[in-house]
Amino acid sequence: MTARPNFFIVGAPKCGTTAWAEYLRTHPQIGFARQKEPHYFNTDFPDFRWARSQADYLSFFEGCEGKTAIGEASVMYLYSSEAAANIARFDPGAKILIFLRDPVRFLPSYHNQLLLNLDEDIRDFGQAWALSGERAKALPSTCRDAKFLDYPAAARFAQQIQRYRAHFPDAQIKILRMEEWKPNPRAAYLDVLEFLGLPDDGRVDFPVIHKAKHHSSGAVAKLIQRPPGWALRVAAAVRRVLGLKRLGLSKLLRRMNTGTGYAKRDEENAELQDEIRAALAEDQALLQQIFKERSHG
Structure with missing residues (x-):
């Protein structure tokens, strides 16, 4: 069964x-x-x-x-x-x-994860928070859903x-x-x-x-996680020539391009924290x- x-x-x-x-x-x-x-x-x-x-x-x-x-x-x-x-x-x-x-505490950590997943491209959480609700007009090309960026x-x-x-x-x-x-x-x-x-x-x-992580290079991360068609074709050709099912290169590059800690750890911002609390007070x-x-x- x-x-x-x-x-x-x-x-x-x-x-x-x-x-x-x-x-x-x-x-x-x-x-x-x-x-x-x-x-x-x-x-x-x-x-x-x-x-x-x-x-x-x-x-x-x-x-x-x-x-x-x-x-x-x-x-x-x-x-x-x-x-x-x-x-x-x-x-x-x-x-x-x-x-x-x-x-x-949740929202800065969530923002950092969206950066890691390439759904977010604004590295400063305060700025990303301020733009919540307006991002559908100008989404990052690698964002999978506009609702992910609605922080409230x-x-x-x-x-x-x-x-x-x-x-x-x-x-x-x-x-x-x-x-x-x-x-x-x-x-x-x-x-x-x-x-x-x-x-x-x-x-x-x-x-x-699952400690917090960040990308050392956004460009490398984009190449690995959202590879363009030409990169996929090159990788497929190399695999055929070498007779391999997978190269393992993306996994190696991802590991080399990932550091621990937040990409940018915001200072304790009492004003921003108060703004978040006010926005979510009813909930x-x-x-x-x-x-x-x-x-x-």
């Missing part, structure tokens, strides 16, 4: 989702998609999906047969306006894991969570905030295992995963109301 996922880490990006996927995938009763972040269910982001058919999607779970919990982590499912409904149609009994972070919308977590609450009961949704789980990941891990109906496997090591108030409702549910 084909293995089917029954729990989903849906985001938000840069809130510990990659770390939690790594922590959970080693549990003996958990199976995880072999393809990192399939993004199958965010049909409103057509250029950010790595599986186009259900058959292709389910092929990512080959080898997971017999596992109690089978999952995947696709960080744009939370921001997507269609993923919650799509997942509910696929499995109305699915369990949903949502990871959040203070928007003031990306951080309206309460609005995004409500889409999942419309399709799943609260008992099937678990929300963890980075500021709360990071000081004691072991306790959070046990909490997540209980949510998934799994026993403790004794894990006590919770290393930092953050709704988020607090959601937590209150869930605690009394």
Whole structure:
């Protein structure tokens, strides 16, 4: 029988989702998609999906047969306006894991990731924030979706969570905030295992995963990640001549062109932080109301 996922880490990006996927995938009763972040269910982001058919999607779970919990982590499912409904149609009994972070910390990190992915080309976060909502008029040529660059919308977590609450009961949704789980990941891990109906496997090591990175050269990154037609043709010709399936050159170049840390770490800008808080105040108030409702549910 084909293995089917029954729990989903849906985001938000840069809130510990990659770390939690790594922590959970080693549990003996958990199976995880072999393809990192399939993004199958965010049909409103057509250029950010790595599986186009259900058959292709389910092929990512080959080898997971017999596992109690089978999952995947696709960080744009939370921001997507269609993923919650799509997942509910696929499995109305699915369990949903949502990871959040203070928007003031989330947004610069999210911006840095967009730079790394070549969806963003403005290196200064303050400038990118100020242009939110206007970018559709002049998108970077390598940006896969204008909505990625709408920074206030990306951080309206309460609005995004409500889409999942419309399709799943609260008992099937678990929300963890980075500021709360990071000081004691072991306790959070046990909490997540209980949510998934799994026993403790004794894990006590919770290393930092997926440190911030940046490109040393934007031009090299663009050549590797969005290669022009001529580069693809040259690579194909070289492979034919050498009789190779792949050269491995892009992977080597990517590693050489990637440094750790932020491309440009903004100074603590109290004025910008206050502006972000003001812009998201209504959504953050709704988020607090959601937590209150869930605690009394």
